[in-house]
Amino acid sequence: MKLNVKANIPRPDDFYQQLIVMQKDLSDDEVQLANAKLILILANHIGDMDVLSEAMQVAMPK
Amino acid sequence: MLNTYQYPEFPYIQSQEQKSGKPVRHPVVVVGAGPIGLTAALDCAARGQPVVVLDDGHTVSIGSRGVCYAKRPLEIWDRLGCAEPMVDKGISWNLGKVYFKDKLAYKFNLLPEDDHKMPAMINLQQYYLEEFLVECCAKKSDLIDLRWQHKVISLKQHDDYVSLSVETPDGIFTMECEWLIACDGANSDVRNMVNGEFTGQFFQDRFLIADVVMKADFPTERWFWFDPPFHKNQSVLLHRQADDVWRIDFQLGWDADPVEEKKPENVIPRIKAMLGDDKEFELEWVSIYQFACRRIDNFRYGRVLFAGDAAHQVSPFGARGANTGVQDTDNLIWKLKLVLDGKAPARLLDTYDEERAYAADDNLLQSTRSTDFITPKSKSSRYFRDATLELAEDYDFARPLVNSGRLSSPTPYVESSLNTPDETHFEGAMTPGANCADAPIVYRGEETWFLNCLGEGFIILVFGSAPNISSLRAGGVEASVLTVGETLWDMKGILAERYDGGQEAVYLLRPDQHVAARWRSFDGEKIKAALARATCQTSSSKVQE
Ligand SMILES: Cc1cc2nc3c(=O)[nH]c(=O)nc-3n(C[C@H](O)[C@H](O)[C@H](O)COP(=O)(O)OP(=O)(O)OC[C@H]3O[C@@H](n4cnc5c(N)ncnc54)[C@H](O)[C@@H]3O)c2cc1C
Numbered sequence: 001m002k003l004n005v006k007a008n009i010p011r012p013d014d015f016y017q018q019l020i021v022m023q024k025d026l027s028d029d030e031v032q033l034a035n036a037k038l039i040l041i042l043a044n045h046i047g048d049m050d051v052l053s054e055a056m057q058v059a060m061p062k
Numbered sequence: 063m064l065n066t067y068q069y070p071e072f073p074y075i076q077s078q079e080q081k082s083g084k085p086v087r088h089p090v091v092v093v094g095a096g097p098i099g100l101t102a103a104l105d106c107a108a109r110g111q112p113v114v115v116l117d118d119g120h121t122v123s124i125g126s127r128g129v130c131y132a133k134r135p136l137e138i139w140d141r142l143g144c145a146e147p148m149v150d151k152g153i154s155w156n157l158g159k160v161y162f163k164d165k166l167a168y169k170f171n172l173l174p175e176d177d178h179k180m181p182a183m184i185n186l187q188q189y190y191l192e193e194f195l196v197e198c199c200a201k202k203s204d205l206i207d208l209r210w211q212h213k214v215i216s217l218k219q220h221d222d223y224v225s226l227s228v229e230t231p232d233g234i235f236t237m238e239c240e241w242l243i244a245c246d247g248a249n250s251d252v253r254n255m256v257n258g259e260f261t262g263q264f265f266q267d268r269f270l271i272a273d274v275v276m277k278a279d280f281p282t283e284r285w286f287w288f289d290p291p292f293h294k295n296q297s298v299l300l301h302r303q304a305d306d307v308w309r310i311d312f313q314l315g316w317d318a319d320p321v322e323e324k325k326p327e328n329v330i331p332r333i334k335a336m337l338g339d340d341k342e343f344e345l346e347w348v349s350i351y352q353f354a355c356r357r358i359d360n361f362r363y364g365r366v367l368f369a370g371d372a373a374h375q376v377s378p379f380g381a382r383g384a385n386t387g388v389q390d391t392d393n394l395i396w397k398l399k400l401v402l403d404g405k406a407p408a409r410l411l412d413t414y415d416e417e418r419a420y421a422a423d424d425n426l427l428q429s430t431r432s433t434d435f436i437t438p439k440s441k442s443s444r445y446f447r448d449a450t451l452e453l454a455e456d457y458d459f460a461r462p463l464v465n466s467g468r469l470s471s472p473t474p475y476v477e478s479s480l481n482t483p484d485e486t487h488f489e490g491a492m493t494p495g496a497n498c499a500d501a502p503i504v505y506r507g508e509e510t511w512f513l514n515c516l517g518e519g520f521i522i523l524v525f526g527s528a529p530n531i532s533s534l535r536a537g538g539v540e541a542s543v544l545t546v547g548e549t550l551w552d553m554k555g556i557l558a559e560r561y562d563g564g565q566e567a568v569y570l571l572r573p574d575q576h577v578a579a580r581w582r583s584f585d586g587e588k589i590k591a592a593l594a595r596a597t598c599q600t601s602s603s604k605v606q607e
Contacts, residue, residue, distance in 0.1 A: 032442070036449035044459040 003054035066275055066305045067189055069121045074211040080235040087223055088114050089402055091239035093214050093252055098370030098387040099245030100195035104142040105395035107202040109518055118213035122192035125347040126273050129185050129301055129309050130381035134472040135388040136180040137513055144198035151304050152184030158284040160466055162451035164291050168461045177556050178500045179511040185303050217255050219364045242366045250372035256363040262356025266316035267437045269351055270323055273307050276343035286466040288451055292335040297436050307346055320350040353377040355430045357422045361415040374422040379432040379467035382425045390418050396573035405538035410598040413480055421473035428468050435465035472497045482579035482592040489562040498575040499560040504551040512557055521571040525563030528584045536593035572596060
């Protein structure tokens, strides 16, 4: 697997808090849109189709 | 409604065979005189093959329908000697703009590569296209027998021929042919007659197409709106055609009432909302459509061969229908001619299915993807669509994700059993199966274009040295040698650049201007083997890998 599934975020609590705060004052619609943007932005940053496909696999319902 | 266009009325003429009541067996009959059937007939004529075309109507396409024609079909029509009036009358464009809500999301430029004879794209009403093709057929009336008001109502396949029942104003009569090419459109009767399966995806959304006549000073660009203020939650397309006719395409959603929506009193306010109250325009043609992305399970049913919409139907986004249909007949006719002349076995025609079904699947994939972007099928795909469009306004990375229709480009037959695989490395796009790139050259002392000097047969294109022979044969099939620097001069070096011919290179090119094989030196035996393979003259061209 090319996808890094080991812990890689230096300050996990900071990141998680920021993610939640980002959505705090948004309507449901706005949250959905912002999340979609976030996925697209990150996907572009990764830019590796194999990694992206593996991530999609991992994200699927169990 | 206004008419900028006078529909020609083609005369019905009773055929000799109907009069006499004695069936005649024709080598080739084409059903349907739409763009694809007419192109098939012209390709037969270009190869000296007599052909009869039957069409149940007596004029060209009612309403414009197809608008955009891309470089490859134009090159094919140029080979058949009829592209010039199309390019002259058509409108060339390069710039596309995509709007989201009230903002410009991004612009794209088709940026056509220089040094090709044909433009990247022209816009032309389909009725003009068909009229020009009919005129071309008339010039070849010694070979093309074009019969209007002849409707095929049934057919029967025999071992070595097909018999047809044909209805005309004089009643029903029987015709026979060795091969039948069905170009009778998306609702193909012939397909039903052979019980062909036509499966795929059907889209619920309805679209309103209006061709309007107006003197507008809009630039010649393609404008596409997602969710504009004047047509909330839907998409709209504006495109220019010849004669101040503009195509406007409104997405209406799945629950629109087609009869109501078509009424001028409902269409006009939509257009006014878009153009503003002060713009003067008149309706030329209005239609409501739904579309499907599907194809026939096999392009060959015995002696019946399917081409164009009869074989595959795509959504109009990306302008693929006629563009890809013309490439069907481009692929088919040289093969059919070799089979008719006894120079290749009939299984060469199975490679027509192999190659064009492969291309159809590529087109279907492309047009399904565009459709899914334009009309998202779920709430969450709508969020992704809108997110992409919002990001595209400010960020370069999101722009390639915006899909308002990808423009049609030819599918290389990279997996075809007719190809001989490369033995060595080449740069560039001219891999076996690809269509030949054009280039400006000098041929027999005259400035012209590479594709224009390929003729109708196989070509051995040589960069570097070749033995002093003018052709090679495999069985009854001949390939002519064309050596760069002898009859053909690559003055600008563009041909060598596009074919990686800076060093020694030898190409075998098919009659449809696709690459069959290539090498780094001239080896007559290898060329003959590749020629045999490209015409199915080897006992097992599929197995022999
Ligand atoms: C809104 C719209 C926009 C489009 N835009 C584009 C575009 O920009 N670019 C593009 O390439 N394509 C476009 N297309 C698609 C294009 O119009 C079709 O792909 C094209 O017309 C197909 O040509 P054809 O010859 O296969 O079939 P058709 O044009 O449908 O012709 C079939 C012919 O067969 C005849 N026929 C039918 N049954 C019988 C019978 N039993 N006996 C005898 N004759 C018969 C019919 O009368 C007709 O003349 C568009 C289509 C639509 C609807």
